[in-house]
Amino acid sequence: MSPIKISWKSLWSKPLSSALNMMLIAFGTGILTILLLASHQISQKLDNNSKDIDLVVGAKGSPLQLILSSIYYIDFPTGNIPLKSAKELSRSPFVKRAVPLALGDNYNGTRIVGTDSNFVALYQLKLNDGKFWNNDFEATIGAGVAKEHQLKVGDTFFGAHGLSSTSDVHKNHPYTVSGILESQGNVTDNLILTNIASVWKMHDDHEDDHKNEAASKHGDHQHAAAKQVENEDDKELTSLLIQYRSPMSVAIFPRMVNETTNMQAASPAQESTSLFSLIGVGVETLQWFAVLIMLIAAISVFVNLYNSLKERQYDLAIMRTLGASRGKLFLIVIIEGIILTLAGTIIGVALGHFALQFIGNYQESNQARLTGIIFLKEEIYLFVAGLAIGIFAAIIPAIQAYKSNISKILSKN
Amino acid sequence: MISLKSVTHRYHPQQDIRFEDWQIDAGSQWLLLGASGSGKSTLLHILTGILKPEQGHVTIKGTSIYDLSAKALDQFRGRNIGIIFQRPHLIKSLSISENLVIAQSFANLPTDLKRVDEVLGALGIADKKNAYPDQLSQGQLQRVSIARAVINKPALLIADEPTSSLDDNNARIVLELLMQQSGANQATLVVATHDKRVKDAFKHTYELS
Numbered sequence: 001m002s003p004i005k006i007s008w009k010s011l012w013s014k015p016l017s018s019a020l021n022m023m024l025i026a027f028g029t030g031i032l033t034i035l036l037l038a039s040h041q042i043s044q045k046l047d048n049n050s051k052d053i054d055l056v057v058g059a060k061g062s063p064l065q066l067i068l069s070s071i072y073y074i075d076f077p078t079g080n081i082p083l084k085s086a087k088e089l090s091r092s093p094f095v096k097r098a099v100p101l102a103l104g105d106n107y108n109g110t111r112i113v114g115t116d117s118n119f120v121a122l123y124q125l126k127l128n129d130g131k132f133w134n135n136d137f138e139a140t141i142g143a144g145v146a147k148e149h150q151l152k153v154g155d156t157f158f159g160a161h162g163l164s165s166t167s168d169v170h171k172n173h174p175y176t177v178s179g180i181l182e183s184q185g186n187v188t189d190n191l192i193l194t195n196i197a198s199v200w201k202m203h204d205d206h207e208d209d210h211k212n213e214a215a216s217k218h219g220d221h222q223h224a225a226a227k228q229v230e231n232e233d234d235k236e237l238t239s240l241l242i243q244y245r246s247p248m249s250v251a252i253f254p255r256m257v258n259e260t261t262n263m264q265a266a267s268p269a270q271e272s273t274s275l276f277s278l279i280g281v282g283v284e285t286l287q288w289f290a291v292l293i294m295l296i297a298a299i300s301v302f303v304n305l306y307n308s309l310k311e312r313q314y315d316l317a318i319m320r321t322l323g324a325s326r327g328k329l330f331l332i333v334i335i336e337g338i339i340l341t342l343a344g345t346i347i348g349v350a351l352g353h354f355a356l357q358f359i360g361n362y363q364e365s366n367q368a369r370l371t372g373i374i375f376l377k378e379e380i381y382l383f384v385a386g387l388a389i390g391i392f393a394a395i396i397p398a399i400q401a402y403k404s405n406i407s408k409i410l411s412k413n
Numbered sequence: 414m415i416s417l418k419s420v421t422h423r424y425h426p427q428q429d430i431r432f433e434d435w436q437i438d439a440g441s442q443w444l445l446l447g448a449s450g451s452g453k454s455t456l457l458h459i460l461t462g463i464l465k466p467e468q469g470h471v472t473i474k475g476t477s478i479y480d481l482s483a484k485a486l487d488q489f490r491g492r493n494i495g496i497i498f499q500r501p502h503l504i505k506s507l508s509i510s511e512n513l514v515i516a517q518s519f520a521n522l523p524t525d526l527k528r529v530d531e532v533l534g535a536l537g538i539a540d541k542k543n544a545y546p547d548q549l550s551q552g553q554l555q556r557v558s559i560a561r562a563v564i565n566k567p568a569l570l571i572a573d574e575p576t577s578s579l580d581d582n583n584a585r586i587v588l589e590l591l592m593q594q595s596g597a598n599q600a601t602l603v604v605a606t607h608d609k610r611v612k613d614a615f616k617h618t619y620e621l622s
Binding site for chain 2: 001002006009010012013314315318319320321322323324325326327328406407410411
């Protein structure tokens with residue numbers, strides 16, 4: 001019979017305290033697993049989505065909010081910028097590519113983004129089915145959108161005003177799905193893309209309705225008529241995503257935007273870093289909490305083994321009289337510690353994955369959805385830590401078992 | 414053949430105890446007598462390689478056991494010496510048959526379940542094979558500890574007060590089984606006791622003063 005089986009049997013003979021120790025370890029590793037997976041996914045999402053974007057230009061306000069709304073499609077936009085100024089900036093020699101964004105509508109919580117072919121080039125989008133949007137009210141939808149809302153090429157849907165509410169539906173203009181994108185593993189999976197004109201037209205009608213109402217009330221027909229004359233110059237965008245022509249631009253361009261226009265420039269890299277450092281405080285606190293739990297678990301395993309050693313020293317002495325060497329007793333006690341902590345670690349890692357998957361299912365935002373079905377190399381370290389805690393907690397009892405004077409123990413009884 | 418030669422044990426720096434030389438022929442059955450505190454357990458521990466004496470040699474089957482390395486001595490003990498204690502200490506987390514199997518594996522012998530059945534059968538407890546120690550009576554447990562002691566067919570079978578915690582009937586049965594098992598396994602038997610019920614059964618006696 002191997003030492004492993006003897007240790008295993010010994011643990012089974014006291015199931016409650018073994019289970020308690022395993023639970024403590026599992027709880028600690030579970031929290032660490034969730035933190036590891038979540039922070040990995042968040043930073044990966046942050047990186048993936050802002051990969052090729054050097055700068056975002058939008059209305060003045062919080063730069064973080066601008067980044068969140070224009071790159072991650074999470075927060076509300078800071079406001080609008082005039083199309084005219086945006087066009088001027090796009091022509092700047094510092095800019096290699098400028099992608100216009102017009103936000104403001106959604107379909108059942110999925111954001112509708114008015115943009116042009118630069119967006120396709122920026123994210124290197126590929127089609128899975130159909131074609132890219134071409135005419136007004138044609139939409140190309142992300143793989144996630146197609147799956148979630150069960151839309152096919154040729155289907156139609158109505159956009160609603162706002163970024164998440166479904167109350168104010170634009171009934172006049174249905175969108176037609178012209179194509180479905182390949183899954184990209186970034187925000188574009190959960191977006192509906194169309195041309196800017198569609199977003200404008202949707203809102204022109206909308207505003208016209210309101211203005212006509214207002215105009216008729218005030219008897220001011222002239223204003224409403226003037227609206228028709230105003231062309232592109234009066235139009236507005238939400239923001240511009242900018243790729244620099246050369247790295248040199250970093251030094252000049254953002255300052256130029258911030259100082260000479262009434263728009264603001266925000267750097268995704270900078271804002272992501274500051275966002276991550278905000279999250280980081282919480283992550284760090286939880287990490288220490290988990291480490292504390294692991295420490296308590298280690299002490300608990302130690303106390304458990306140490307106490308049971310007192311009861312078992314006669315057993316161990318008998319094993320010696322049956323021919324077991326000191327080394328074998330050492331091994332039996334150490335293996336007990338390792339089985340406890342390693343089993344706890346396995347349970348904890350599994351729990352962590354389940355918990356994160358569960359959390360992901362209940363998350364509101366599609367863009368920041370976390371999943372538990374992802375395995376990282378770093379998880380190996382959790383097992384190494386489990387192993388180390390097991391050895392750490394069992395080493396003193398094991399040395400005692402090794403050094404015990406069996407003649408003394410046997411003659412005591 | 415087992416011999417004890419000029420063995421001295423030191424309890425405290427000033428208090429040595431010297432044991433008379435002892436020759437035990439293979440297959441003979443001995444009684445080790447002595448009042449409690451006379452060094453009975455000490456002598457048994459020295460004889461079984463558990464306690465290294467201050468001086469002297471213990472030779473079993475031609476091997477001077479205290480010249481072996483610690484690990485080799487443990488294995489030698491597992492293979493050649495069976496020990497029965499006053500109280501039948503079995504490993505509580507293991508079943509009866511597993512308690513016998515670990516005696517085989519600790520001695521580095523292959524697991525032999527046939528031998529386990531054979532020994533348990535000979536001691537009349539074959540039906541308790543899968544039970545756990547806390548389900549058995551004292552008398553049954555003592556039989557299991559005899560089974561464990563003889564499982565590897567040892568050359569030397571040593572019993573330390575095997576009957577003192579048993580009633581007359583069980584004491585008689587255990588003694589009979591001990592003598593019968595040592596005969597069946599061709600083992601030399603040494604029984605240490607101060608139990609008067611046991612004395613008459615033995616021809617040879619080694620007395621401690």
